[in-house]
Amino acid sequence: MDTAEIRRRFTAHFAAGGSVGAHTVVPSASLLLDDPNLLFVNAGMVPFKPFFLGQETPSFQRATSIQKCVRTPDIEDVGKTTRHGTFFEMCGNFSFGDYFKEGAITLAWELLTKSEADGGLGLDESRLYPSVLAGDDEAVELWMKATGLPRHRIVGLGKKENYWSMGIPGPGGPCSEILYDRGPEFGPDFDPSTLGPDMPFELEDRLLEIWNLVFMQDELSAVRSKEDFDIAGQLPQRNIDTGMGLERVAFLKQGKNNMYEIDVMFPVIQRAEELTGRKYGADQLDDVRFRVVADHVRSSMMLIGDGVTPGNDGRGYVLRRLLRRAVRSMRLLGFEDRALPELMPVSRDKMGVTYDNLVTDWERIARIAFAEEDAFRKTLQAGTQIFDLAALDVKKSGGSTLAGDQAFQLHDTYGFPIDLTLEMASEAGLKVDEDGFRSLMSEQRARAKADAKAKKGQHADTHAFRAVLDSHGPTEWLAYETLETESSALALVQDGENVNVLTQGQVGELVLDRTPFYAESGGQAADAGRIEFDGGVLEVLDVQRPVRGLVSHQVRVLEGELPADAPNLRALVDPEWRIGARQAHSGTHVIHAALREVLGPTALQAGSYNRPGYLRLDFGWSSALSPAQLADIENVSNEALRADLAVTAQYMTLADAKDWGAIALFGETYDDTKVRTIEIGGPWSRELCGGTHVSHSSQIGTIAVTGEASVGSGNRRIEAFTGIEGFKYLARERDMVDELTGLLKTQPGDLVGRVADLMERLKHTEKELAKLHVAQLLAGAGEIAANAVDVNGVAVVAQRLDGVSGGDVRTLATDVRARLAAGRPGVVVLLGVDGDKIAALAATNDEARALGLSANDLLRAVAPHIGGKGGGKADMAQGGGTDVSGVDAALAAVATDVARVVGA
Incomplete structure (x- = not known):
């Protein structure tokens, strides 16, 4: 049974819903979500977190999805076990206050054991072993009832295996894993009734977890570790969150030993065999390398497809590491030519059947991946020279071991993989202080984990805002309609806690029942302005959405004393600020369209920022733009302004917007039922956008491009001034030209030639002086x-x-x-x-x-x-x-x- 068929059967099973009712089929979200705790979506439930956290109310009670996921903490173990892969697809079904344990157990067991002829997966139930949290007698009884299994077939495991939480205060609950016995060739015989609380290491390959059912019922007040936490009470509603590993079920159904050999991955290994002349299955170390290639090529392609570009930190660093490990593994297999152009199209052809953006956006994906391989090949050359010098120093000093800090520098600064350092050291008759290297790596990881842990606290600070949302509902947001509202205060918050009053000079967060202020989002800076109340004035410093649906204003009290329940407030957006912001945001769309017209359709926005009078736009491109290209982009932009193109906003479904040709930006989250699209000049510019805009392109005034530069491998940034700031920029350049023509006593049209002549004369003079200087030294x-x-x-x-x-x-x-x-x-x-x-x-x-x-x-x-x-x-x-x-x-x-x- 191929992977596509497993995917289809899973979705069909839950769309039908059986006794609990039909599930809404939710498409996979992007791998990139706006979550401070995550680099990537790493589980099927992540897109549903706002529902589980109570930040949003879903429009459905039951859902099913097959979600793209990436996990990289155990990247060094990829290829060594059946359990570690970076990109994977998680099949899940979810209940939000609807069915609970019995429904989840019944649905999972039916799909797994129902015959293939009846639309199921046809797994042998004699090989299936449900597990429960030790002590969860209710789950044991429900498993026996739903499956007819005897008690001894149900495994009791500890919290490490069978209790789920997000690692922070919030929802949690016991789990039931469904384990598949792969047979005696994968581990020793066992008695399921004696297992627990931890799965024995020697059984981890034999008893393969294929599905995890989370019974989300507890409210956790503290989470010190996976097994150490406090339960404050029960959740207001009980939820179900499950995840079935698509790749794991696929290799069981296809009679393979691991995920790397399934239909969507093994063709990459076959192509690698052809390129290297080596055979998969002939050598254990080579097999690991083949698997790394298959996994990392696919993962890299999926990440680039969702908008990641290689870089030196965050998401970009993970992508860079995956690409370089794939290239490095091919080198260790004996292939030293460009590998990705040979391998990645194979993965595209397999994964593109499900994810058509891999096909339609292939030119951009390929350009980014292949450019990174070319850069790494140069890095290998430079790193080899650095290694040779370090090795020479060790030998001259009479040593035999390359220091751990030198190996770490090669890895961390130059992107030189440790296994390459080990190989070259061995060839040079040297050892490497691996303990020292790994100690430094551990310190680096500890710093990263501490940073991630600090970021997790951001969720804890939203409880005051969630309470406001629960009691008063969402903010009436009127930024598109007006610059002024009569409002009432709902809450004052400082340092994440409610306060009763803000006095003169204090800064805090003010939540209003209605507001005209634009909250920072989509690259557009928040509005500036003031809020007046009886006896006082507030300066608005920032506007954010701490939880979806709620707008919070960071304010400073200029006059008076503001109580938390102040009525009759007057919220006033600075009209000049808003005009400038609208010009800049519409200008960003114009430049984006001009980029695609000049450079081609693959020059897609990868990020932006705009504030009154200024914009910057990041886009995927691997080389610097020429002066002629920059001039063309500026000319196309200003011609669009002169054409006075209509700027309109429309609402439609996400599917309709994409069919209409609207561009959805990487990493953004969109509502499936209704999205806002901005059109400038018909199909010339159509984008999904929630920002504020002018009504005609001529209102932007002008677009003055100030330059472009690299912001990482495969990414460029273009900057420009708009509106009055654009005119001021051009006026400053005019004044500079006037001053230079005065100093050089020439006309503006002759200025460049005059300066070039002076530069040539200066160079000639410097050369003559250098000759005199050398002659003087030699004398x-x-x-x-x-x-x-x-x-x-x-x-x-x-x-x-x-x-x-x-x-x-x-x-x-x-x-x-x-x-x-x-x-x-x-x-x-x-x-x-x-x-x-x-x-x-x-x-x-x-x-x-x-x-x-x-x-x-x-x-x-x-x-x-x-x-x-x-x-x-x-x-x-x-x-x-x-x-x-x-x-x-x-x-x-x-x-x-x-x-x-x-x-x-």
């Missing part, structure tokens, strides 16, 4: 050589040169060495001091090297005194330093080192 070379001192028969020149920089030091040292007496051993060490920088150069002649003297060793003797480093060969070495106070000691060390080498 003194004879005197420097004549001042050489004899150290045990070696002519030694060690001198400080003030005001001389690196290139000149090298030129002078070469000339001084040539002027030393022929046939006599000689060494030259010159330290050029230019401000607080020191350029150091050491040189030896043939006779000195015959005595064992090396320029590289001389430089090593000098460098510690000047706080520097450097290296080179036996005849010449160069470096630098920053400690000018150590120059004299450094020069004295030259004679000492020469005497040590040549002896008396």
Whole structure:
């Protein structure tokens, strides 16, 4: 049974619903959701969290979905076990205050055991073992009732396995896992009645968890660990959250040993076999590498498809790591050419059957992935050079182990995988301090976990706002209709807690029953303005949505004293601010459309920010834009303004909006039943957007592009001024041109030629001065050589040169060495001091090297005194330093080192 058929049967089963009723089929959400606790959606329930947390009320009581997920904490274990993969699909069914334990158990068992002919998955029920939380006798009885299984077939496990929470205060509950016995070839025999509280390690492959049913019934007040938490009471309503692993069921139904061999993944391994000439199944270590390739190629493609681009932190770093591990694994398999162009299309053809954006957006996905591989290939070359130098240092010092901090630097700074460092060290006859490396990695992970834990606290601060939403309902939000409302205060909040009053000078959060203020979202900054009340005035500093449906105003009390229940407030948006914000946001849409017109349809927005008079737009593109392209984008934009295109807003379903051609931005969450679309000039610009806009493009005034730059691999950023700020920017440039034409006594049209002529003359003059400077230095070379001192028969020149920089030091040292007496051993060490920088150069002649003297060793003797480093060969070495106070000691060390080498 192929993966697509399992997916279809799961959805059909819950859409029918059996005895509990039909479930609403909810499409998979993006892998990127606006959640401070998560880089990616990592479970099927994540898109439903607002319902479970009570932040929103669902429009359905029962739902089913097959959700895209990515988990990366155990990325190093990918390919080594059947349980670890990065991208996976979670089939789930959910109940929001509707059916509970019995319904969830019955539905799951029916689907798993019903014959294939009847639309089920046809699993052998003699191989299925339900598990419950030890002590949950109700669940045991319900399993026996629904399945007819004897008591000893139901496994009791501890909280680690069978209690679910989000890791923070909030909902939780006991679980029932459904385990599938894969047979004696995957583990020892067992007695299910004796298992618990933890699943024995040796049975984790044999008793494979394929489905987890969460009975969400508890309100947790504290969560110290997965097994240590406090239950404050029962939830107002009991919910069901389940997850069946699509890949796990697929490899069972397809008779495979693991997820990497199923129909949507194994073709990548087959293509890798063809490219490398190696066979899957022939070598255990190679098999792990093949599996890493299959998993990471698919995961990377899915992440790019949902809008992630490679970077050095957050989501971008995870993607970069996945891509580079895939490329690295192919290299370890013996394939050193570009791998992703060969492998990723295979994964696209399999996954694109379900996710058509992989096909329609392929050009962009491929461009980003292939560019990252090309960059990594260059990194490998640079990292190899760095490794070679580090290995040389270890050998010269008589050591045999590369330090852990050096391996960590290669990994963390240069993206050099540790397994590559280990391989190269072995080839060089060295070991690597793996313990030191892993200690530093652990410290890095601990910092990341501490940061993530700190971010989790953001959910805890919303309880005051949730209480307002529960008691008063959503804010009446009127930002599209008006700039002024008569409102009443519903709550005052400081540091996450309700307060009764704000006094003059204090800052707090004010929730109103109705507001005209735009809350920051979709890249648009919040409105500015003021709120007046009887006896006082508030300055609005920020406007946010702490929970969906509620608008909160961060305010500072300018006058008076504001009580928490103040009536008759007058909320006033600054009209000039709003005009500027509308111009900037509409300008962002115009530039986005202009980008696609000039660069092509794959130049899609990846992020934006706009405030009155200013906009920036990030878009996927792998190379810098030329001046001509920037000029074209600006011209197309301003032609759209001159055309006075109508700007209209419409509401429609998400499906209709996409069919209509509206662009949905990566990482944004949209309502399936109703979305707002902004159209500028018909199909020229259609986007899903909740921002404020002008009514005609001419009202933007002008768009003045100020430049573009890289914001990470595969991402560029374009910036521009709009409206009055755009005109001011152009006026400043005009004034600058006027000033320059005055200084250079030329006309504006001749300005560029005049400046180019001056630059050419300046370059010529600098070259002539450089020649004179070198001639002057060389004129003194004879005197420097004549001042050489004899150290045990070696002519030694060690001198400080003030005001001389690196290139000149090298030129002078070469000339001084040539002027030393022929046939006599000689060494030259010159330290050029230019401000607080020191350029150091050491040189030896043939006779000195015959005595064992090396320029590289001389430089090593000098460098510690000047706080520097450097290296080179036996005849010449160069470096630098920053400690000018150590120059004299450094020069004295030259004679000492020469005497040590040549002896008396």
